[in-house]
Amino acid sequence: MSEQVSLHMSPAQAAQVAGVSRWTVMRAIKSHELQAKRDNRNQWRITPEALKGWRSHSVHTPEASHTKHTSEAMIELREKLAAATARANAAEADRDRWQAIAEKLAERPRRSWWPWR
Secondary structure: OOOOOOOOEOHHHHHHHHOOOHHHHHHHHHOOOOOOEEOOOOOEEEOHHHHHHHHHHHOOOHHHHOOOOOHHHHHHHHHHHHHHHHHHHHHHHHHHHHHHHHHHHHHOOOOOOOOOO
């Protein structure tokens, strides 16, 4: 009797093909992002077509996640960084002013609210 070749993959095999972890594949199955069916032994089976469709819109390769930076984008990023740095410096100066006020108040002798004390 010859062994029948299955076109369906287990989650571990699908993960290896997709270049992700088995848990990523299982999360995709549970959230219905990746179409999978259970076989007679109650194990998940994934078709290559379903895996290919899921990979095309869900799995990000390192090449796709890095965009090329243009000079306009770099200028915009530098402006955002300068604005954030200015806000941080203003917040530090404000903190220092409040700390000086708190220290002055701490040095004063404590007065009672009640005249008889």
